[in-house]
Amino acid sequence: MNLILLLVLVIAAGAVLSVQAAINGRLGQTVGVLRSSLLTFSVGALTTALLIFFFEPAQAVSLLDVPKWQLTGALFGVVYMIVMVGAVPVVGTAVATVAVIVGQLGMGMLIDNFGWLGNPAIELSGSRIVAMALLALALVFMYRSNTRTD
Amino acid sequence: MQASSIEGVAQARPKKNLLRLLLLPLVILAGMGLSVEAGLLGPLGVQVGHLWATLSIFGVGTAILYVLLLFSGPQKGPALTDLPRWQLIGGFLGPMYVVVLTLATPHIGIAMTMIAILSGQVGKSVLIDHFGWFGTARKRVNVERWIALALIVAALVLIARG
Numbered sequence: 429m430n431l432i433l434l435l436v437l438v439i440a441a442g443a444v445l446s447v448q449a450a451i452n453g454r455l456g457q458t459v460g461v462l463r464s465s466l467l468t469f470s471v472g473a474l475t476t477a478l479l480i481f482f483f484e485p486a487q488a489v490s491l492l493d494v495p496k497w498q499l500t501g502a503l504f505g506v507v508y509m510i511v512m513v514g515a516v517p518v519v520g521t522a523v524a525t526v527a528v529i530v531g532q533l534g535m536g537m538l539i540d541n542f543g544w545l546g547n548p549a550i551e552l553s554g555s556r557i558v559a560m561a562l563l564a565l566a567l568v569f570m571y572r573s574n575t576r577t578d
Numbered sequence: 579m580q581a582s583s584i585e586g587v588a589q590a591r592p593k594k595n596l597l598r599l600l601l602l603p604l605v606i607l608a609g610m611g612l613s614v615e616a617g618l619l620g621p622l623g624v625q626v627g628h629l630w631a632t633l634s635i636f637g638v639g640t641a642i643l644y645v646l647l648l649f650s651g652p653q654k655g656p657a658l659t660d661l662p663r664w665q666l667i668g669g670f671l672g673p674m675y676v677v678v679l680t681l682a683t684p685h686i687g688i689a690m691t692m693i694a695i696l697s698g699q700v701g702k703s704v705l706i707d708h709f710g711w712f713g714t715a716r717k718r719v720n721v722e723r724w725i726a727l728a729l730i731v732a733a734l735v736l737i738a739r740g
Contacts, residue, residue: 431685431686431738434681434682434685434686435686435690435694435734435738437678437681437682438678438679438682438686438691438694438695438698439694439695439697439698439701440678440698441674441675441678441679441682441695441698442694442695442696442697442698442699442701442702443698443699443701443702444671444674444675444698444702445671445675445695445698445699446698446699446700446702446703446706447671447702447706447711448668448671448672448675449699450703450706450711451664451665451667451668451671452668454665454713455661455665455666455668458655458656458661459653459655459656459658459661460653460654460655462643462646462647462650462653463647463653463655463658464668465639465643466640466643466644466647467658467666467668467669468668468669468672469636469639469640469643469669469672470636470640470644470669471666471668471669471670471672472632472635472636472639472640472669472670472672472673472676473633473636473637473639473640475669475670475673476629476632476633476636476673477633479629479673480629480630480633483629484627484629484630485627487626487627487630489625489626490626490630491626491630491631491633491634493626494622494625494626497618498618498621498622498625499622499634499638500618500638501614501615501618501619501622501634501635501638502615502634502635502636502637502638502639502642503638503642504611504612504614504615505611505612505615505635505639506639506642506643506646507608507611508608508609508611508612511604511605511607511608512605512608514601515601515604515605515608518597518598518601519598519601519602519605523602523605524605527602527605527606527609528605528606528608528609528612529609529696530606530609531605531606531607531608531609531610531611531612531613532609532610532612532613532692533613533689533692533693534606534610534613535609535610535611535612535613535614535617535688536613536616536617536687536688536689536691536692537689539613539614539617539688540687540688540689544617545614545617545618545621546621547617547620547621547683547684547687547688548684548687550687550689555736555737555739556689556736556737558733558736559693559732559733559734559736559737560733562729562730562732562733562736563693563696563729563730563733565729566700566725566726566727566729566730566733567726569722569723569725569726569729570700570722570723570726572722573720573721573722573723573726
């Protein structure tokens with residue numbers, strides 16, 4: 429698929445995620461994180477199932493055929509949620525957000541570089557390291573902008 | 579399926595103690611887990627189809643959360659059916675995000691996917707804050723946030739060009 433098109437799609441997905449975070453943040457405050465997450469996940473599962481019924485072409489390999497470790501993705505999401513619920517009140521939202529992004533990108537670079545989990549290997553280049561530095565700087569600006577508007 | 583929500587960077591509560599230092603590596607690990615999740619999704623989507631890979635996330639997640647909820651006792655707050663309808667639409671947005679994740683990671687890598695997601699989040703959150711959409715408090719978007727957004731886009735361009 430066209431690289432630029434794919435990038436635009438991913439950026440749009442980030443925007444969608446941001447809308448979801450805004451909606452779910454409010455929901456979580458009123459009904460609790462567990463219930464709001466369960467709602468998100470179950471509606472997500474139902475929607476995806478409907479889409480599969482009507483639009484997914486038949487696949488040669490099913491979810492039951494792949495190695496079981498490939499199905500553990502959701503565990504990481506749930507663990508993330510639990511850690512954040514416990515940690516955010518102690519370390520503060522700002523520090524927690526930065527720590528998550530550091531972990532996310534660090535691990536992302538590692539998986540890319542070594543081609544872990546069956547992913548194509550993308551070597552860690554000079555421009556990738558510079559990009560990391562720019563992101564770190566961006567986080568500093570985000571942090572400063574939020575402490576100022578408070 | 580969650581990702582870091584950068585729009586929540588406000589209200590830092592200073593509480594300096596040992597617990598804080600101990601928790602920090604845990605939070606970083608949790609963030610690493612999100613990349614592992616994305617790393618699992620891409621190859622899975624190639625094998626079984628993107629929607630099936632997405633269903634694996636939401637199906638397993640629903641099962642775990644349901645059990646957790648059952649064992650955590652009565653919940654505080656109003657019933658879900660008493661809430662304004664629009665607050666429930668978050669569930670439709672999640673699958674869009676996960677499908678795009680499975681589509682993108684095999685082609686552009688996990689780090690670039692994460693940065694692109696981040697730029698979309700920051701861009702959108704700037705708009706949400708600016709206009710106070712979805713019942714959030716309306717905030718003035720200052721120069722720093724625009725600079726942050728520009729830096730993230732610059733990082734994206736750098737990685738895209740390799």
